[in-house]
Amino acid sequence: MTNYIDPSRENFEAFKSLPRDRPIHMLNLLLYRDEAAYPEGHEHAGKGWSGRRAYEEYGKTSGPIFTRVGGSIVWRGAFETMVTGPSDRRWHNGFVASYPNSGAFFEMIKDPAYQQAVINRTAALLDSRLVRFEPGEGGSTFG
Known part of the structure; x- marks a missing residue:
């Protein structure tokens, strides 16, 4: 299994x-x-932090920058089971972050304070996925 932390x-x-x-x-x-x-x-x-605790630190230290560039969390959840996909693949958490545009994302990742905060993310994660989507409309059908 290949693990992914950075693009x-x-x-x-x-x-x-x-x-x-x-x-x-x-x-x-x-x-x-x-x-x-x-x-x-x-x-x-050397503090003996869990990955989850290190990710909480990432959220605390990167959160003000994320908010400043106009970011918000539009959905979050805790993994329960894989329905379609490899049965040995699991995740702990997932969320969807919204940005006003990709320029805001670039502004965030270039911020010197964010570059210090992201060390917590790297320390926290064994594997991750980050997938960009163009937002669409909600509704009552799948199409």
Whole structure:
């Protein structure tokens, strides 16, 4: 099983090539480490934090930046079971983050405070997925 924490260069280039002037939704799927893996010398290294606890720290430290750029969480949930897909694949949590446009996402990830906060995300996660969607309308049918 290949684990993914950060985007590949090719995937990030594809993301950057999409329109930047319209709202986007980002589906996040998270699988936490049993124990957070901080780099040696980091202020949280050696505290014995779980991956979930390190991700909470990421949320606390990145949240103000996310809010400042216009981001919001439009849905979140806790994983229960895989219905369609590999039966050995599981996630701990998932959420959909909304941004006014991809420029807001770029502004967030370039912020020096965010670059410090994201160390907590990297330490927290064993595997993740981040998938961009163009927001659509809700409704009562699947089509």
